[in-house]
Amino acid sequence: MTVTHDDLTVEWLGYATLRVVDADEDTVVYFDPGRYGVFTGEWTPDTPGVSHPPARDYRPEDADVVCVTHDHHYDPDGIRRVAGGDATLVVFDGVNTHRIERVDDRPVDLDVDVRWVDAEADFAIGDAILRTIPAYNTPDGHTRPDGDPYHPEGRGCGFLLTLDGTTVCWPGDTDVLDGHAMLDVDVLCPPIGGSFTMDRHEAADLAADMNPEVVVPIHYNTFGALETDSTAFVDDLESRGVEVVLDES
Numbered sequence: 001m002t003v004t005h006d007d008l009t010v011e012w013l014g015y016a017t018l019r020v021v022d023a024d025e026d027t028v029v030y031f032d033p034g035r036y037g038v039f040t041g042e043w044t045p046d047t048p049g050v051s052h053p054p055a056r057d058y059r060p061e062d063a064d065v066v067c068v069t070h071d072h073h074y075d076p077d078g079i080r081r082v083a084g085g086d087a088t089l090v091v092f093d094g095v096n097t098h099r100i101e102r103v104d105d106r107p108v109d110l111d112v113d114v115r116w117v118d119a120e121a122d123f124a125i126g127d128a129i130l131r132t133i134p135a136y137n138t139p140d141g142h143t144r145p146d147g148d149p150y151h152p153e154g155r156g157c158g159f160l161l162t163l164d165g166t167t168v169c170w171p172g173d174t175d176v177l178d179g180h181a182m183l184d185v186d187v188l189c190p191p192i193g194g195s196f197t198m199d200r201h202e203a204a205d206l207a208a209d210m211n212p213e214v215v216v217p218i219h220y221n222t223f224g225a226l227e228t229d230s231t232a233f234v235d236d237l238e239s240r241g242v243e244v245v246l247d248e249s
Contacts, residue, residue, distance in 0.1 A: 001246075001247050001248070001249075002247065003187075003214070003216050003245045003247050005166065005186065005187055005213065005214050006164065006165070006166040006186065007022060007023035007164040007165075007166065008020055008021065008022060008023070008163060008164060008166050008168065008187070009021045009023075010168060010187055010189070010216055010247070011247060012053055012189070012216065012218045012247040012248070013033070013038065013039075013053055013058065014036075014038030014039075014043065014052060014053040014055065014222065015032075015034075015035050015036055015038050015073075015218075015219065015222045016031070016032040016035075016069075016073050016170075016173070016191070016218060016219045017030065017031065017032055017033045017034065017038065017039075017078070017218075018030065018031040018032070018168075018170055018189055018218060019082075020161060020163065020168055022127070022163050022164045023164060026127065027064050027065070027126060027127050027128055027163055028062050028063050028064050028065075028084070029063065029064065029065040029066075029067065029128055029161055029163070030063045030065070030066045030067065030082045031067045031068075031069070031159060031161075031170045032067070032068060032069055032073035032170075033063075033066060033075065033078035033079060033081065033082045034075035034077060034078015034079070034081065034082075035072075035073065035075045035078060036222055036223065037055055038053070038055050038058075038222070039055075039056075039057075039058040039059075039077070039078050039081050040055070040057060040058075040077075041055045041056055041057045042055060043055035043222070045221065045222075045223070046223050046224035046227070047224065047227060050221040050227055051221055051230055051246070051248040051249060052220075052221040052222060052248055052249060053247070053248060053249055054249050058081060058082075059081040059082075060081070060082060061081070061082065061083060061084055061085075062082065062084050063082040063083050063084050063087045064084060064086070064087060064088070064125070064126060064128070065087065065088050065090060065125050065126075065128050065130070066079055066082060066083055066087055066088070066089050066090065066112070067090045067091075067130070067159050067161075067170075068089070068090070068091045068092065068095060068107075069092055069135060069156050069157055069158060069159065069170075069172040069173065070092055070094065070095060070135070070151065070155055070156030070157070070172065070173060071094075071095055071096065071099055071100050071155065071156075072151075072173060073173070074091070074095050074097070074100060074103065074107075075103070076103055076104075076105040076109075076110060079110055079112070080110065080111075083110070083111075083112050086113075087112045087113070088112065088113045088114075088115055088125050089107055089110060089112040089113065089114045089115070090115050090117055090125070090130065090159075091107050091114060091115070091116055091117070092116075092117060092118075092119070092132070092156055092157045093116040093117060093118055094154055094155045094156060094157075095107070117132050117157065118132065118157070119132050119133060119134040119135070119154075119157040120132065127163060127164075128161060128162075128163055129161070129162040129163070130159060130160070130161055130162075131159070131160040131162075132157040132158065132159055132160075133157060133158045133159075133160065133171065133172075133179075133180075133183070134153070134157060134158070134174075134177060135151065135156040135157050135158040135171060135172030135173060135174035135177075136149060136151045136152060136153040136154070136155065136156060136174055136175070136177070137149035137150050137151045137152070137174070137175050137196075137197075138175045138177070141175030141176075141198075142175055142194070142195065142196055142197060142198075150173075150196045151173050151174065151196070151197075156172050156173060156174070157172055158170060158171035158172035158174060159172070160183065160185065166186045166187065167184065167185045167186050167187070168185065168186070168187040168189065169183060169185040169187070169188050169189060169212075170189045170218075171188075171189075171190060171191070172191075173191060173196060173197050173219070174191075174197060174198065175197065175198050175202070176198050176202050176203075176205070176206045180206055180209075180210070181206060181209035181210055183210060185210060185212050186212055186213045186214070187212060187213065187214050187215075187216060188206075188207055188210055188212040188214075188215045188216070189215075189216045189217065189218050190203040190206060190207060190215065190217055190218075190219075191203065191217075191218060191219030191220070192217040192218075192219065192220045192228055192230065192233055193219050193220035193221070193222070193225070193226030193227070193228050194226070194228060195225040195226060196225070196226075197219060199228065200217075200220075200228050200229065200230070200232065200233040200236070201236075203217065203233070204233055204236045204237050204240075207237055207242055207244075208237065208240045208242055211242065212242075213243065214243045214244070214245055215237060215242060215243065215244045215245070216244075216245055216246075216247055217230060217233055217244070217246070218247075221248075230246055230248065231246075234246060
């Protein structure tokens with residue numbers, strides 16, 4: 001299933017991966033592609049029957065722009081599978097491959113143009129207008145048992161993409177932050193899995209405050225710690241007059 005809104009197609013491919021395409025398919029943008037076998041056909045849920053895009057051997061190599069929010073979502077194999085021949089890789093400047101034991105390739109080792117960004121960037125790549133926003137866990141949000149945040153401030157970002165006049169927001173791995181509710185977005189794609197990010201209740205409150213035209217939740221049910229009731233999320237928001245579309249199996 002894919003979600004079409006205005007002139008854009010928005011597709012959740014699993015875990016944190018979003019694919020956004022304009023009506024003429026002239027511009028293809030990915031956010032946080034890959035990990036956990038969702039692109040190799042190896043992914044299986046911890047709990048049978050949970051709703052999630054199915055795993056598949058996915059290698060379209062069609063991306064014009066690939067955006068990576070932070071260390072946890074940096075996957076060189078996933079990037080290679082989606083990047084087209086002239087792709088630009090947009091990477092948050094807090095990504096440090098020396099902290100990522102599962103990878104050896106740095107962004108500069110990949111056959112793409114690389115653009116490093118902070119959490120206050122505003123720029124265009126072709127027809128894609130991109131802005132970054134902070135993404136982190138707050139002290140009273142989702143933290144480890146010792147109180148340390150899973151996502152410290154300064155280690156990640158979220159992205160706003162405007163394409164053909166429609167703005168899509170992937171806030172990244174984050175709690176709800178001051179300023180989120182003031183963002184003017186048409187399509188909101190919040191994480192709802194909880195444990196390491198905002199949960200479905202917090203995401204629903206944020207979506208109700210932001211009042212986008214449509215909400216497409218992602219980053220849930222990939223593994224046990226992210227399991228949540230997406231149907232309850234839909235019911236919660238629809239009771240408040242906010243449209244939600246699930247892009248899942």
